[in-house]
Amino acid sequence: MTVIANPFDAGGYSLAEMTQAINILPNIYTRLGQMGLFRFEGITQRSSIIEQAEGVLNLLPTVPLGGAATVANRDSKSMRSFTVPWIPHDDVLTPQDIQGVRGFGVADAADPLATVMERKLTRMRAKHAQTREYMEINALRGIVKDGAGATLYNYFTEFGLQQLSVDFALGTAGTNVQAKVRDVLRKVEVELKGETMTGVQAIVAPEFFDKLISHPKVEDAYKYFSSTGAQPLREDMRRRFPFAGILFEEYNATVTLSTGATETLIPAGEGIAFPLGTMDTFVTYGAPANLIETVNTVGLPMYARQIARNDGSAIDVKTEASILPVNKRPRLAVRIFSSN
Numbered sequence: 001m002t003v004i005a006n007p008f009d010a011g012g013y014s015l016a017e018m019t020q021a022i023n024i025l026p027n028i029y030t031r032l033g034q035m036g037l038f039r040f041e042g043i044t045q046r047s048s049i050i051e052q053a054e055g056v057l058n059l060l061p062t063v064p065l066g067g068a069a070t071v072a073n074r075d076s077k078s079m080r081s082f083t084v085p086w087i088p089h090d091d092v093l094t095p096q097d098i099q100g101v102r103g104f105g106v107a108d109a110a111d112p113l114a115t116v117m118e119r120k121l122t123r124m125r126a127k128h129a130q131t132r133e134y135m136e137i138n139a140l141r142g143i144v145k146d147g148a149g150a151t152l153y154n155y156f157t158e159f160g161l162q163q164l165s166v167d168f169a170l171g172t173a174g175t176n177v178q179a180k181v182r183d184v185l186r187k188v189e190v191e192l193k194g195e196t197m198t199g200v201q202a203i204v205a206p207e208f209f210d211k212l213i214s215h216p217k218v219e220d221a222y223k224y225f226s227s228t229g230a231q232p233l234r235e236d237m238r239r240r241f242p243f244a245g246i247l248f249e250e251y252n253a254t255v256t257l258s259t260g261a262t263e264t265l266i267p268a269g270e271g272i273a274f275p276l277g278t279m280d281t282f283v284t285y286g287a288p289a290n291l292i293e294t295v296n297t298v299g300l301p302m303y304a305r306q307i308a309r310n311d312g313s314a315i316d317v318k319t320e321a322s323i324l325p326v327n328k329r330p331r332l333a334v335r336i337f338s339s340n
């Protein structure tokens with residue numbers, strides 16, 4: 001197997017150099033990526049073991065000086081092992097990609113190898129970013145899927161839990177929407193179980209958002225919010241409407257699966273409310289690449305390498321990611337919907 005000089009580094013080819021190249025390219029941020037909701041954590045193995053402790057935090061009473069101390073209760077624990085999926089994605093750079101192809105913004109020069117390679121890596125990175133967004137948004141909802149739409153893990157089933165949900169009944173004019181919001185907030189607060197948060201956000205489908213802001217008991221709040229400086233007649237307000245303690249945001253995203261089918265990330269008329277600022281609830285684990293030289297090393301978000309074919313006909317560009325988003329407290333993400 002022949003390797004060629006890395007166009008990003010005059011010192012020659014290496015996996016580390018190409019991986020660094022793809023990781024320093026401008027990131028194609030998706031919404032959850034922008035929020036930084038899922039913390040990335042590299043691991044050295046191809047699976048991750050999560051321990052669930054069902055213990056309760058108790059307040060400690062005072063005792064007389066020298067008296068017997070209270071004794072901690074033993075937590076009942078259960079363990080789950082999750083295999084990290086492998087997501088390879090390859091491309092090829094041929095002579096036709098370079099020969100006689102003019103460089104961007106250059107009238108009289110051929111497109112250099114480094115420029116073509118960078119464009120390919122940028123497109124490949126974008127596909128990995130979209131795949132990660134798809135996996136994370138589904139993990140947030142409690143069910144991780146792969147790029148084909150197949151279920152990898154149902155965290156409610158894995159941990160023996162039932163999903164929490166609140167029906168906002170936005171089709172009823174008399175619905176107390178503030179009470180519905182408080183119900184969501186209290187459910188999240190109860191399920192924190194020692195976690196921390198800085199607030200609660202809800203990403204909702206367009207149908208839910210439209211019903212919310214047009215509800216008779218929400219219209220005034222929307223009007224007063226716009227009077228604080230926002231201009232709903234001129235600005236897109238769908239990403240920042242705080243109401244009764246929850247920041248509502250329209251999330252209107254559809255992806256094309258590897259099968260060619262399309263899938264809307266938030267089902268019509270629904271949404272998901274979740275805490276912000278948690279320490280260890282939403283984590284994306286990254287395993288090492290499927291290569292000898294990365295065995296037992298800490299995983300990175302993605303890897304890249306280039307390999308020249310022996311007959312000189314092309315350069316294979318190979319990328320891969322081994323990631324698994326995990327929602328360690330699935331009941332913290334409350335499903336919200338309107339039944340009418």
